[in-house]
Amino acid sequence: MTDHFDAVIVGGGHHATIIAPYLARAGLSVAVFEARTHLGGGAQSMPGPTAGVTQNPCAHWTRFYGHPAYKDFGLGELGLSYVFPEGNEAMVYDDGSVFIGYSAARVVDNTGRAEAWDEGVARTEANIRAFSSRDADTYLRVHEAYSAHIKSAFGRQRCTPPTPWGTPDPLEELLDQPGSLIEPVHQFMTMRQLAYDMFESDELRTLFMRAGVTSTGCYPDDVPGLQGFIHNLALVLSLEPAAIAIGGTGAITSALVKAGTLRGVQYFTGVRVDEIVQENGKATGIRLADGSFVGAGIVVSDLGLPQTVLQLLRHGEVAERIRHRLRNVVYDRGQLVWANVVSYEAPDYAGTTGVAEAGVQPRLYWGPKDPDWFATRYQAHIFSEGISPRMLMLSSTDSQWDTTRAPQGQHITGIEEFTAPIRFFDDQGWAALEKEFDTRIRAQWPRYAKNMTADNIAAIEWFLPPRVNSTHPDMVEGGYVEGAHLASQLGRFRPIPELAGYRTILPNLYNCSSNVHSGSGIGRGSSLNAWHQIAADLGLDPHAEIRKPDPALVEVAAAR
Template sequence: MTDHFDAVVVGGGHHATIIAPYLARAGLNVAVFEARTHLGGGAQSMPGPVGGVTQNPCAHWTRFYGHPAYRDFGLGELGLRYVFPEGNEAMVFDDGSVFIGYSAARVVDDSGRAEPWAEGVARTEANIRAFSRRDADAYLRIHDAYAAHIKSAFGRQRFTPPPPWGTPDPLEALLEVPGSLIEPVHQFMTMRQLAYDVFESDELRTLFMRAGVTSTGCYPDDVPGLQGFVHNLALVLSLEPAAIAIGGTGAITSALVKAGRMRGVRYFTGTRVDEIVQDGGRATGIRLEDGTFVGADIVVSDLGLPQTVLQLLRHGEVAERIRHRLRNVVYDRGQLVWANVVTHEAPDYAGTTGVGEAGSQPRLYWGPKDPDWFATRYQAHIFAEGISPRMLMLSSTDSQWDTTRAPDGLHITGIEEFTAPARFFDEAGWAHLEREFERRIRAQWPTYARNMTDDNIAAIEWFLPPRVRATHPDMIEGGYVEGAHLASQMGRFRPIPELADYRTLLPNLYNCSSNVHSGSGIGRGSSLNCWHRIAQDLGIDPDAEIRRPEPALLEANRATI
């Protein structure tokens, strides 16, 4: 191992795999240190639970083709390919009715460029109009506002550092834009208030609140802020294309690591960092668990700020106010019941609903059409009992579009529900809950997809909060959000106002994790924004390509795809 690098990245999670090739492209000598044996954090795939099947243990629904890194590093040429189904967001209800949304835009080339798709808009409008004329009209207004104002502002907000208090961020600036439909009160509304303000139908109110837990981790009485509002609105109304990474979510990490290696990045797995070493008010490098010191001019942490500051900087001076606030970051949201279900047949929602197209959507929910129950009792059951008696499951049978994921005669469906924080139950309690989840899913799923009987299910592999927490140290309490997406912990306040700018307590120590703006999820902007801060501090062009990929390595990678 080289004893000194220009830049070292602590942790080899998703954002480490993004920022490392940017650092290397600028001519820096870069190393990434990851305690586990694989890279990518939540952006990974793995075998099972049946031979020949590839499952995603943490993230299904990704649109990394829209991240600047996809184009900057030619990730399509490095093996990251997507398929784009026409159907997008759907929900099958307990009365047999179904709502299906179609993508309002279609991806038209390998760069990820999308164009409007009028047919998709018309089909979504007609499906909404079947149960609510008012909501159909609202959909058309929102679609037009999104295309004209919101989409571009949302992109800028995600991929730029948050401005200081008093300067509007791109979404806040929409409050002054006529026709944006974004109002000042939306900043402070709960998810329930937003659902009831925008929609009148039980169908879209239920879907909006349930999808809000998936997209933000926020329950109905949480305040998601403008970022959560806009993000959830775009998902519920299918305003962006549906997308599935061919080969599983791990294809994102594979392509990013290839891009890094082609520019000289060195990746050390199974190598835990014990401490960030500092001297003279600067980080001088890192000390590994075995005592090895590795010097560095720049240190970037892909671990959350509580871990970075309170653990890795434990021998340094940290103001008590910062210690206090870091200990007060809320993590009690986004705790998943995640499972991969292998079946002989894909779930048959069409046979149950009588709607032939039901089921050919990569984001399909099923559950009761009861917004008041969901708004007032769903979280209460989850926090008190660990499980909702009325499941509202999100599912995706990716193998309908990506045949690499399962062999002939089998399908793989990822399913997602929510549960309590990991600390709420002991080991025996979680073991009981896993059995109870399986019992209830097997009992309830056939009422929405009639063929989801025991003889159709070949295997299920479960990922509950204790397992998530054990394998992802930033997912404290087993929640994917890595710091709840409450308005008080987003943007310029994420995770605390004093450390919300990617720069930390030392002038050459940065944080690129999902714990900072723009939050959790595959393809968010924290690592790219962190890179822009580093480039600004170094006085270099963040888009300059000083170190190009080695042609021989590029051709070798193409040959293996």
């Protein structure tokens, strides 16, 4: 191993795999050190619970085709391909009715470019108008405002560093933009208030609040801020194209690592970093768990700030206020119950609802049409019992579009529900909860898809918070959001105001994790924003291609 690199990245998670090829493209020598045996963090796939099945054990619903890296590195030519279903967000209700949303835009080429799809808008409008003319009119107004103002602002919010307090960020600028529909009060409303303010129907109120837990980790009485509100609204109303990554979420990581390898990035897995070494107020490199030192011109941490500062900088000087605040970041949101279900037939929602199109949506929820119950009791049951008595499950049978995921005659469906933070139960309690989730989902699913009976289910593999946290240390308490997406912990405040902006307490130490400004989720802007900060500090052109891809480097890496 070389004992010095221009840039060393601590952690080989999703954002490390994005920033590494950008650093290398600019001509820097780059090394990535990951303690585990795989790269990509939550962007991974693995063998499923039965032979020949590929499952996603973490991130499932991705749109990485829209990230600048997709075009910048030609990831479509490096093995990352998507299929784009027409159906998008849907919910099947306990009375047998269904709402189906269709994508308002369609991806038209392999760069990820999307164009408006009027037919999708008309179909979504008609489906909403069937139960609420007011909500259908709201949908059309939101679609118009999104196309004219909100979409571009949301993109800038994700992919630019936070502005200082007092300078409006791209979403706050919408508050003064005529026609944006985004009002000052929306900054302070809870998820429940937003649902009731936007919609009148039980259908969309229920869906908005349930989807909000998926999209932000926020329960109905949490304040998601403008970022969480807009993100959730766009998903619920299917304003962006739905997308399925062929081969699973791990295809994103494979393509990004190939892009890095082609530019000379060296990846070291199974190598734990013990400490970020500093001298004279700068980071000089890293010390590995075996005691060896690797020098670096800059150090980039892909680990959350509590890990980065409280553990890796434990021997350095850190202000007590920063240490105190990092110890008190709220993590009690986004505790997922993930599972992958192998069945012989795809769930038959059409047979239950009488609507032929029901079921071919990559984000399909099912559960009771009862917004008041969800708003007032769902979290209460989860935090007191670990499980809701009435399941409101999200499911996606990706094998309907991606036949590589399961053998012929089988399907795999990723499902999601929510549970309590890890510390609420001991090991015995979590084992009992896994059995209870299995029992309740098997009992309640046939109400929404009649064929999801025991004889149709071949196997289920479960991922509850203890398992999630054991492989993702930044998902403290087993929460996928890596620090609750409350308004007080988002944007310029994430995870604390002093360290939200990608630069850290040392001038050449940067953070590109999901724990900072842009937030959690696949394809967020943390790594791109960190790269732009680094380029500015080093006087580099962030768009220049100093080192071009060299196919020979793939062979060198394979032989290493």
